[in-house]
Amino acid sequence: MICHSLTILTLLAAALVTSCSHKTALVPTPKPTAFGTAIVESSGGKQTAQAGTALPQPLVVQVNDEHGNTLPGALVEFSAAPGVTFDPANGLTDSSGQVTTNVTLGGMAGRYQLIASTTDKARKKVDLRIEEIALGYQQTLGRQLNDQYCERCHNPESTVERVSNFDNLEIKPHPFTEGDTLNKISDADLSAIISHGGPALNKSALMPAWGNNLSKSDIQALISYIRAISDPPSRNTGPLYANN
Amino acid sequence: MKEILKSLWQKLFGDSVRAFGVVSLVFLASLAIAPAKNYFSEWRYYQHGYLKMIRNRSDAVTLQRHFQGGIQQIWLPDLAVVDRCTSCHVGLKETSLSDVPTQPFRPHPVIAHKLDQFGCTVCHRGQGAATTVAEAHNSTLAWEQPILPAKYIESSCGECHRGPVPGTPQLNQGRQLLARYGCVHCHTVKLQDGKIMKATDDPPSLEHIADKTTREWIYAWLKDPQAYAATATMPNFKLSDNDARDVSAFLIANSTPQPGDTATLSAKASSDPAAGATLYGESFCASCHAVQNAAGNLVGGDVGPELTRVGSKVKPEWLQSWLRNPRAYDAETAMPHYRFNDPQVAALSGFLLAKAASDLLADVHLDAATPEQIAHGKRLVSDYGCASCHEMAGIKKPENFAPELTRIGNKPVTQLVFLPGMQHTLPDYIATKIKQPRAFGQGLKMPQYTFTPAQIDSLATALLALNDRAATLPPFLTVAATPESDYQPAGKAGKLMTDLACFSCHRINGHGGDMAPDLTWEGSSVQRQWLVEFLKNPNTLRPSLIRRMPRFNLTDGEVNELTDYIMTVYQNPAVDRDSMPLSGYPQGQVELGKQLFYGKYACQGCHIVDTKTDKGYIGPTLTQVGSRLTAAWIFEWMKKPQALRPGTAEPNRAMSDEDARALTAFLISQKGAGKSEVAKK
Numbered sequence: 001m002i003c004h005s006l007t008i009l010t011l012l013a014a015a016l017v018t019s020c021s022h023k024t025a026l027v028p029t030p031k032p033t034a035f036g037t038a039i040v041e042s043s044g045g046k047q048t049a050q051a052g053t054a055l056p057q058p059l060v061v062q063v064n065d066e067h068g069n070t071l072p073g074a075l076v077e078f079s080a081a082p083g084v085t086f087d088p089a090n091g092l093t094d095s096s097g098q099v100t101t102n103v104t105l106g107g108m109a110g111r112y113q114l115i116a117s118t119t120d121k122a123r124k125k126v127d128l129r130i131e132e133i134a135l136g137y138q139q140t141l142g143r144q145l146n147d148q149y150c151e152r153c154h155n156p157e158s159t160v161e162r163v164s165n166f167d168n169l170e171i172k173p174h175p176f177t178e179g180d181t182l183n184k185i186s187d188a189d190l191s192a193i194i195s196h197g198g199p200a201l202n203k204s205a206l207m208p209a210w211g212n213n214l215s216k217s218d219i220q221a222l223i224s225y226i227r228a229i230s231d232p233p234s235r236n237t238g239p240l241y242a243n244n
Numbered sequence: 245m246k247e248i249l250k251s252l253w254q255k256l257f258g259d260s261v262r263a264f265g266v267v268s269l270v271f272l273a274s275l276a277i278a279p280a281k282n283y284f285s286e287w288r289y290y291q292h293g294y295l296k297m298i299r300n301r302s303d304a305v306t307l308q309r310h311f312q313g314g315i316q317q318i319w320l321p322d323l324a325v326v327d328r329c330t331s332c333h334v335g336l337k338e339t340s341l342s343d344v345p346t347q348p349f350r351p352h353p354v355i356a357h358k359l360d361q362f363g364c365t366v367c368h369r370g371q372g373a374a375t376t377v378a379e380a381h382n383s384t385l386a387w388e389q390p391i392l393p394a395k396y397i398e399s400s401c402g403e404c405h406r407g408p409v410p411g412t413p414q415l416n417q418g419r420q421l422l423a424r425y426g427c428v429h430c431h432t433v434k435l436q437d438g439k440i441m442k443a444t445d446d447p448p449s450l451e452h453i454a455d456k457t458t459r460e461w462i463y464a465w466l467k468d469p470q471a472y473a474a475t476a477t478m479p480n481f482k483l484s485d486n487d488a489r490d491v492s493a494f495l496i497a498n499s500t501p502q503p504g505d506t507a508t509l510s511a512k513a514s515s516d517p518a519a520g521a522t523l524y525g526e527s528f529c530a531s532c533h534a535v536q537n538a539a540g541n542l543v544g545g546d547v548g549p550e551l552t553r554v555g556s557k558v559k560p561e562w563l564q565s566w567l568r569n570p571r572a573y574d575a576e577t578a579m580p581h582y583r584f585n586d587p588q589v590a591a592l593s594g595f596l597l598a599k600a601a602s603d604l605l606a607d608v609h610l611d612a613a614t615p616e617q618i619a620h621g622k623r624l625v626s627d628y629g630c631a632s633c634h635e636m637a638g639i640k641k642p643e644n645f646a647p648e649l650t651r652i653g654n655k656p657v658t659q660l661v662f663l664p665g666m667q668h669t670l671p672d673y674i675a676t677k678i679k680q681p682r683a684f685g686q687g688l689k690m691p692q693y694t695f696t697p698a699q700i701d702s703l704a705t706a707l708l709a710l711n712d713r714a715a716t717l718p719p720f721l722t723v724a725a726t727p728e729s730d731y732q733p734a735g736k737a738g739k740l741m742t743d744l745a746c747f748s749c750h751r752i753n754g755h756g757g758d759m760a761p762d763l764t765w766e767g768s769s770v771q772r773q774w775l776v777e778f779l780k781n782p783n784t785l786r787p788s789l790i791r792r793m794p795r796f797n798l799t800d801g802e803v804n805e806l807t808d809y810i811m812t813v814y815q816n817p818a819v820d821r822d823s824m825p826l827s828g829y830p831q832g833q834v835e836l837g838k839q840l841f842y843g844k845y846a847c848q849g850c851h852i853v854d855t856k857t858d859k860g861y862i863g864p865t866l867t868q869v870g871s872r873l874t875a876a877w878i879f880e881w882m883k884k885p886q887a888l889r890p891g892t893a894e895p896n897r898a899m900s901d902e903d904a905r906a907l908t909a910f911l912i913s914q915k916g917a918g919k920s921e922v923a924k925k
Contacts, residue, residue, distance in 0.1 A: 050456035052394030054698040067649060085396075087697070102697050107394025109353055131740070136353035141411040149893055152862050153849070168859035169849055205846035214888065215354075224354070239345045 005116055030092050033073035035121045036063035039128040048143070048229060051134040052107040059086075061116045061128060062098045070097025076191055080114045081241035101198060106241055109136030113242035131240075135228055142225025145218055146176070147189065171204040179230035187223055194219050255734035286376050286496075287315060287331040294334040294349055294837040303340050308777060310338065315375060315469050318363040322721065325363035329380065333364075356411065366713075367400040368392055373681030383669075388656060392708070395701055399653065405719060406436065406734065407725025420444075425477055429632045436715060438723065445477050448574065449635035454499035455719025456562045456573075460608040462492040465557075470694055472557065472604060475534060475542065479691035481591060482682060487624055493613030494621025498637055500572060520595020523588055531759065531791040532578070532748070535599070545759070545791065547578055547748060555600030563593045578874030580745035582798040628689055653711030661685070674704045728876070729754035744796055752814065759791055762889055765816035768878045771826070772811055779803045785864040816880075816888065824875035829909035834924040837910025840903055853914055862899035868916025 044059035045185045063074040073206065076099040078086040083106030105112050116128045135143060146154075154173045156166040174181050182190075189201060196213030198204045214222070227234045257263040282288075291313055298307040306446040316330040335341045335349040336359060345349050352359060358796035365372040370391040374380035390402065398415040408416040422428060423444040430633045433441040445902075453462070459470075466488040469476040483491065524530070529551075533543035536552040544550075559565075565572065567589045584592065613621075622639075625631065629645040652674070660673050663683060678684075678700050681690035695703065731753040733741050741747070747756035750763045766775075779805055782793035815821075841847045850862040853869075869878070877888075885894040899907075 029922065039704070048280055050414060052397065053701055054696075056393075056698065102396065104697070106703075107397075108350065137356075137411050138354040140413060163861060165850065165861045168861050205844065206849040208849070208895040209897060210702050212898050220354075239343060241345065 001052070005143055006184055007189055009040060014104035015038075018123050021113050022139050024162065029090055030075060030079070032075035032119070034065075034093075036071040036074045036093075036097075036118055037066045037126070038064045038068075038119050039118045039126050040064065040118075041130055044103070045130040046132070046234060048133045048135060049105055051105060051109045051136055054102055054104045055132060058100045059114065059116075059130065060098050060100045061130075062096075063093045063118050063196065064097065072097055074118050076116055076118050078103075078114060078116050078231060078244050080112055081243055083241070084114065103132065105132060105134040108241070109139060109228070111240045113240060115243060133228060135225070138221045139225045139228045142223070142228075145222050146225055149213070150176070150222070153206075170208055173207065176226045177229055177231045177242060179232045180188050180236060182226060182230055183232070183234045190223050190226070193221050248853060255880060285612070287328075290332040290348055291334060294492055297344075297349060307335075307338060307340070315767070318360060318372075320361070320363050321364055322718075323363065325372060327363040327365050327368055328375055329364040329368075329370075331375060332377070337544050347675060366403075367397060369400075383657065390669060393669075393671055396705045396708050399705045399708035402706065403711065403714040404721055405723045408725070412701045414634065415709065417699070418702035418704070420704055421695075421703050422542045425479075425693065426633055427649075427703075428824055430443065430629055432644060432648045432650065433710060434648070434650040436717070437724070446576065446578065447478075447633035450495055450499065450630075451635055451637050452499055452502040452573070454496050454500050454889075455559070457557050458605075459496045459610055459613075460605045461557050462495055463488050463608050463610060464605055466491055472553055472601075474552075475546060477551045479693045481628055481689075481691045483624075489610060490613075490617045490621035491624050491630075492610070493617045494619075494625060495636075497613060497618045498622070498639075500637060514834065516591060517595055519591040519600060520593075520598075523592050524595055526795065527582060527592075528792050528794040531794075541546050547757075547759070551596065553601040553604055555597040555598060560593060560597055561582075561628045563596060564589050567592055578745055578748040580794070580796065581743045582794070585797070651712055651715055653708040653714070653838070658914075671704055671708060674707050675700050678703055679797045726754070731755035731814070733809065735809070737805050740802060740806060749791075760793065763810070763814060765814055765888060766823050767811045767814040768816040768819040769874065770872055771874060772807060774806050774872045775810060776803055794903050818887070819880050821874040821875075821876050823907065824879060826870070826912055833906050833909040834909075834913050836914055837906035837908070840907055841910055844903075845897060845907070851909075866911060866914055868914065870912045870915040873911075875908050878911050879904050 014090045015229055020059065029226075040062050042060040042062045044057050045057065047055045047057060050053045055176055061076060061078060063071045065071045070093075072093050072095050074093045074097070075090065077090040079089075080086075085104045087102045087104075089101070091101070092215050099116075103114065108135075112132045112134055114130045114132060118131065152162060152178055153165045153169060156164055156175055158164040166175075173228060176182065185193075192200045193203065194214065195209060198207035199211035202207075210219075232242075256266050262420075291311075295311065299305050301307065311334065315328055318325060318327040318330065327805070332338055333343065333348045336352045337497055338351050341349060341351045347356075355404075356368055363372065364370075369389045371380050371387040371389070374387070378384075379387070383390045398412040401409055402415045402419070407414075408419070422433070423441065426443050426445045426447060428441045428443050429447070435441055465478070466481065466483055468480060468484075469478040487805070506876045530544035530889045532545045532547035534542040534546060534550045534552075536550075537543050541644065542550065554563075562573075567582070567584055569581050571581055598713075619901075625636065625639060626642070629642050630636065631639045631641050632645045635641075653670075655670060655671060657668055657673075660668075660670070661684060662668050662673060663676060666672055666676060677690075678693065678695065680692070682688050682692060732738060732755075732781070733752070746763075747754075749757045749760035751758060752763050772776075778793075781800055782795055842854065848858040848860050850860040852858040852865045853867060854861055855867060881888055881894070882899050884896060885892050886896055
């Protein structure tokens with residue numbers, strides 16, 4: 001009997017161990033062939049995506065050696081708050097010293113801090129912190145309205161598909177990322193400017209009144225989008241999701 | 245062992261009084277099980293945690309007043325919802341808790357629906373009636389649907405909302421991709437209104453393929469469509485060299501010459517690249533076709549195929565006859581019949597034929613096809629269901645070639661085969677299947693697409709929306725999609741509009757593309773003389789747009805035919821174009837209009853009236869608006885632009901009649917240089 005129960009116990013324990021180790025089994029981390037001194041962002045930071053979805057552009061980071069030259073063969077590991085996934089989660093830098101990963105943000109709207117880290121010669125971790133923005137439903141709606149009505153004047157950058165009207169305006173509108181200014185304007189004031197136009201708050205008439213085009217909830221959605229992308233972050237942005 | 249048990253039995257039940265005591269104790273203890281289970285239940289633990297958390301907050305009193313203990317339940321008989329999620333997710337309605345970083349106490353983000361009207365599981369899936377975390381969130385023996393991962397949450401919107409919704413870009417994109425990448429050619433998707441989801445791509449007929457291209461190109465294309473054009477919709481069937489050889493042999497052998505085809509070169513392809521490039525630009529070919537530039541970026545639209553390496557593909561004879569009249573080869577094509585003359589065809593074909601990639605066909609050497617190879621090719625064509633997308637002589641379109649996807653969003657996990665190391669959930673299965681379809685076993689036919697991770701997520705979202713609830717939802721709970729109208733203009737003008745492919749770009753009465761302005765009310769909007777001139781030689785109205793109306797070399801007769809039809813048929817009942825004159829407004833009113841234009845309404849932010857001072861670059865240029873639009877249209881437009889053209893970005897200023905009349909007077913006086921005489925006629 002004892003013998004039996006012992007076997008059962010061992011079997012149980014074994015099953016427990018295998019099931020646990022199965023869960024924690026990770027893609028094997030490659031062995032670095034070089035160790036850099038600095039890690040910098042090449043592209044892919046400060047992107048905006050819907051919560052829970054993949055960022056439109058991959059994140060590319062670069063490892064440099066002590067002379068500031070790009071370094072192939074260094075190990076870069078990505079980490080972030082639970083819910084964020086990286087594909088791949090680690091990798092060695094390629095011939096141009098870069099690692100590329102596709103990032104999927106967590107399911108909750110807010111800012112996400114990603115950490116890309118490499119080890120230097122002294123086996124110390126060198127970290128690079130990158131922020132990305134996840135939009136909730138309301139902010140996604142706001143972004144859609146922004147693309148339709150606001151962006152062509154408020155975004156100074158032109159794209160192939162959309163020529164910016166920013167430079168043509170005598171009085172420049174505030175880009176929505178301009179947190180220094182916009183964070184000081186209350187929701188009520190922003191709402192008044194959007195629905196009644198610039199003159200409502202003694203600002204330029206070049207900002208037309210949108211109150212007959214946009215509903216109250218549309219305007220709220222727009223404001224929540226503006227708050228979400230402002231830099232520096234607004235108080236209403238929501239939490240920053242970081243590792244630990 | 246036996247001895248030990250025996251002595252234990254003796255000790256407990258040897259004496260009847262002692263036995264009574266033991267049994268009573270056991271009975272008492274068993275009575276305590278239920279209350280204890282209740283006391284140590286998970287929801288109670290979370291509610292205690294919640295109360296502890298809010299105790300130290302500044303808004304503690306309000307939060308405590310809102311708090312209700314015990315098991316909470318949302319019951320919605322219409323939706324078959326019994327959701328107890330709010331027993332643990334206590335703070336869902338407390339917007340002030342938005343700084344709480346983790347569940348279960350975060351407030352629900354703002355959405356268009358109320359919690360009490362829709363419950364939780366309608367969107368999030370999971371087992372609503374459960375009161376433990378494991379049972380509510382995960383698959384159990386009694387409940388298959390686990391919580392839906394956040395990245396697919398928009399699929400739930402798609403169960404009721406059958407058309408695009410502004411707040412669900414992922415779902416909208418997924419549905420577009422299903423139609424655009426031809427998924428529904430092979431997989432049937434029955435929509436809830438009984439219709440079948442239609443593909444929006446237009447795979448070419450292969451009946452006359454030998455007229456168009458060579459066997460070598462077909463071979464290279466079959467091996468890797470994306471090597472020819474990065475944007476190709478055709479997926480990679482991963483054919484072996486021999487299979488590609490045989491399929492190409494069959495396609496060429498099966499092709500018949502196009503009747504009346506101009507197989508001889510009627511014009512020598514011009515070698516003057518500058519003339520061809522100019523014509524390519526002037527004809528706005530790039531509105532629909534993309535070409536890779538030196539930096540490797542695609543420049544141009546995605547309505548027609550990419551032309552980066554078109555010179556390696558098409559035969560010169562075919563290209564010339566296509567440019568002369570595309571509808572002779574493909575009656576349904578989205579390409580307009582440009583009416584190019586011979587020198588133009590020569591210049592353009594020379595320009596396009598020079599767009600060849602030397603390496604594309606360099607390694608393709610095919611011997612003459614044998615009858616066995618052709619027969620094998622025919623078998624392969626049926627095996628891979630090529631006729632699901634492409635018309636081919638002698639091969640029928642297969643019915644139900646691939647599994648129907650009408651209820652894929654509810655497919656039981658037990659019916660799925662997973663790859664090793666994969667999570668055993670339906671969304672993961674769908675996403676992985678799209679990502680690497682051939683990894684799931686030998687002999688599978690689904691081809692390899694080149695979707696980005698975001699596109700795969702969108703597709704999975706759209707597919708998860710095709711589930712039992714979506715299929716059985718009572719009609720009063722669904723939000724129908726706007727049906728695509730099949731409007732066709734009548735008569736000679738209608739034929740002309742089809743020939744010019746107006747509907748590839750313009751929308752009229754709910755039918756057509758969205759690249760160019762909606763023309764449903766064009767007859768009320770513009771002046772006849774302007775339209776005549778514009779059709780003859782389109783000029784730029786909107787400087788910021790890169791896609792513009794091309795010039796079609798129309799004859800005077802054709803221009804008149806089109807103009808008459810547009811002016812007569814496309815009239816808005818609310819706008820009487822003769823109700824306001826095109827000139828003769830008092831100077832004071834014009835002056836007032838000018839003041840309103842530059843002052844109160846600051847129209848110069850988006851429009852240009854005076855090219856010296858105005859810079860607005862969003863709306864149409866208005867320097868000649870008085871020769872273009874009717875006064876009645878301008879007046880009506882000032883008052884309610886969205887009523888005339890839904891979705892226009894023009895702000896609705898709810899203008900008074902007086903202001904609108906003054907602005908109309910000012911704008912109608914902008915006749916442009918040398919145009920005032922024309923307008924008075």
